[in-house]
Amino acid sequence: MTRIIVVTSGKGGVGKTTCTANLGMALAQREQRVAVLDADFGLRNLDLLLGLENRIVYTALDVLAGDCRMEQALVKDKRQPNLALLAAAQNRSKESITPEQTASLVAQLTDSFDYILVDSPAGIEMGFRNAIAAANEAIIVTTPEISAVRDADRVIGLLEANDVKKMQLIVNRLKPAMVQVQQMMSVQDVQDILAIPLLGVVPDDERVIVSTNRGEPLVLETKLSLAGLAFANVARRLQGEKVPFLDLNAPHDDLFVRLRRFLKG
Amino acid sequence: MNSESPSPTSVSELPILDTNPDGQVRFKSQGGRLLLLLPPEPEGDTLPLPWSELWEQLKHRLNAGERFWQPRTTVHLLARNRLLDARQLQAIADVLSEADLALKRIYTSRRQTAVAAVTAGYSVDQHAPVTHLNQTASESGQALEDPLYVQSTIRAGVEIRHHGSVVILGDVNPGGSVVADGDILIWGRLRGLVHAGYGGNPDCRIMALRMDPTQLRIADKVARPPETPPEQYLPEIAYVGNDGIRIALAAEFPRLSSNA
Numbered sequence: 155m156t157r158i159i160v161v162t163s164g165k166g167g168v169g170k171t172t173c174t175a176n177l178g179m180a181l182a183q184r185e186q187r188v189a190v191l192d193a194d195f196g197l198r199n200l201d202l203l204l205g206l207e208n209r210i211v212y213t214a215l216d217v218l219a220g221d222c223r224m225e226q227a228l229v230k231d232k233r234q235p236n237l238a239l240l241a242a243a244q245n246r247s248k249e250s251i252t253p254e255q256t257a258s259l260v261a262q263l264t265d266s267f268d269y270i271l272v273d274s275p276a277g278i279e280m281g282f283r284n285a286i287a288a289a290n291e292a293i294i295v296t297t298p299e300i301s302a303v304r305d306a307d308r309v310i311g312l313l314e315a316n317d318v319k320k321m322q323l324i325v326n327r328l329k330p331a332m333v334q335v336q337q338m339m340s341v342q343d344v345q346d347i348l349a350i351p352l353l354g355v356v357p358d359d360e361r362v363i364v365s366t367n368r369g370e371p372l373v374l375e376t377k378l379s380l381a382g383l384a385f386a387n388v389a390r391r392l393q394g395e396k397v398p399f400l401d402l403n404a405p406h407d408d409l410f411v412r413l414r415r416f417l418k419g
Numbered sequence: 420m421n422s423e424s425p426s427p428t429s430v431s432e433l434p435i436l437d438t439n440p441d442g443q444v445r446f447k448s449q450g451g452r453l454l455l456l457l458p459p460e461p462e463g464d465t466l467p468l469p470w471s472e473l474w475e476q477l478k479h480r481l482n483a484g485e486r487f488w489q490p491r492t493t494v495h496l497l498a499r500n501r502l503l504d505a506r507q508l509q510a511i512a513d514v515l516s517e518a519d520l521a522l523k524r525i526y527t528s529r530r531q532t533a534v535a536a537v538t539a540g541y542s543v544d545q546h547a548p549v550t551h552l553n554q555t556a557s558e559s560g561q562a563l564e565d566p567l568y569v570q571s572t573i574r575a576g577v578e579i580r581h582h583g584s585v586v587i588l589g590d591v592n593p594g595g596s597v598v599a600d601g602d603i604l605i606w607g608r609l610r611g612l613v614h615a616g617y618g619g620n621p622d623c624r625i626m627a628l629r630m631d632p633t634q635l636r637i638a639d640k641v642a643r644p645p646e647t648p649p650e651q652y653l654p655e656i657a658y659v660g661n662d663g664i665r666i667a668l669a670a671e672f673p674r675l676s677s678n679a
């Protein structure tokens with residue numbers, strides 16, 4: 155059965171689109187047929203992160219208007235033919251599409267794909283409701299900051315009320331050195347509040363920004379960086395594999411910190 | 420409206436006194452039935468609670484109380500002056516039936532809602548608009564309602580209000596709040612905002628397994644937690660003492676209060 159997963163957060167700029175692009179690519183590398191759907195109407199940028207911007211001819215709105223067939227609107231990735239993108243219209247507002255229409259788009263994709271990842275806009279208004287309309291699972295992305303966690307908590311409550319019961323958490327942009335000196339929330343602090351299963355922890359890494367600008371998701375690197383590896387591991391966990399969490403502390407560790415962690419258990 | 424449209428029957432009395440118009444969906448059991456009370460649409464320019472929010476509250480209350488309802492319990496919906504169309508009525512009926520509850524009767528003061536409900540095959544009571552008795556709801560002479568038992572985490576953005584005591588089996592997260600006219604008991608971590616004795620009763624108390632609130636309020640008193648968090652958390656009770664809100668270990672509270 156096709157897994158329809160919305161990637162959402164409440165707060166903007168925490169890494170939803172980055173996660174969607176990398177996970178989509180990583181799952182495709184693992185022989186899964188993946189469609190990524192940009193539900194951020196008006197502010198689309200999933201195509202940019204995937205480096206597919208210049209190949210878009212039709213958008214989701216053209217499909218809905220009957221101006222093209224779904225196959226024409228899907229942009230196949232040349233590097234990874236298992237991956238296809240359905241773009242949002244850039245010049246239209248979030249209100250130009252309804253949850254029912256989003257659901258009908260997704261329904262047209264379920265026969266041809268194993269995974270449908272829906273990249274959600276920020277906020278909890280119409281655009282968010284569109285993004286979750288067809289989902290049967292959610293990936294909640296947050297950074298270890300109080301405001302992002304607060305918004306994620308709100309979104310989890312809304313997803314529960316809308317019958318998206320399966321939810322997993324990605325903590326993005328973690329800075330282990332700051333956590334060690336207690337200047338940043340730890341993954342445990344975040345989990346204490348959100349209380350949903352952890353799918354992955356991605357370190358803050360400048361290479362993420364470089365890859366964004368190049369339109370090449372990190373998971374395409376031949377020698378994976380720590381952040382790239384974190385995304386690849388998320389894809390494996392999504393598929394049900396048990397993959398231990400990376401020790402992001404390792405490079406900064408000194409004996410004292412290690413000892414303290416050991417004592418804490 | 421033509422003469423063929425179904426005509427709802429009229430009653431003069433509601434099954435319960437209408438004292439809860441504070442924007443919350445609630446369930447109440449009465450005479451072996453369950454009453455589902457929708458918040459009334461406010462008068463004047465205030466916008467009514469959007470359907471999506473009403474829906475989310477309904478789902479939350481259902482999830483939080485489900486364990487206590489007998490299967491196939493009959494539900495009477497008190498829609499008051501809330502406009503409900505056929506689709507919304509159907510959505511309510513469906514979600515109730517998922518919880519094994521059966522929607523049977525609908526009370527409304529709106530003709531359109533009544534017509535939609537009759538068309539869908541429910542028994543309907545159309546009553547005159549209720550003029551609210553609520554202004555004095557928490558003044559003298561008003562008995563508190565039965566305690567509200569909520570088995571759920573109160574997440575950010577969720578507020579539970581009740582004209583009685585509230586028991587939460589779960590955490591109250593930062594950004595979540597509980598406002599009660601009686602006591603508040605949290606069998607979990609309290610990290611949000613809670614207000615006990617909202618109607619003005621300073622004898623009300625707040626109890627939590629782990630007291631780490633954003634803010635505590637009892638009657639007209641307000642307290643913030645100390646800047647430095649305690650070494651360890653033990654169950655605690657907040658109450659109003661001579662100089663404002665005080666917090667005591669639950670284990671020592673009976674001794675304190677008998678000395679008082």
Ligand SMILES: Nc1ncnc2c1ncn2[C@@H]1O[C@H](COP(=O)(O)OP(=O)(O)O)[C@@H](O)[C@H]1O
Nearest residue numbers: 166167168169170171172327357358359362363
């Ligand atoms: N792990 C990370 N390390 C460093 N920068 C990141 C990381 N994740 C995301 N970013 C940067 O944060 C910005 C916002 O990311 P984006 O995925 O567009 O967020 P959203 O879709 O939630 O608004 C981008 O510039 C992106 O490169």
Ligand SMILES: [Mg+2]
Nearest residue numbers: 170171194274
């Ligand atoms: Mg985005």
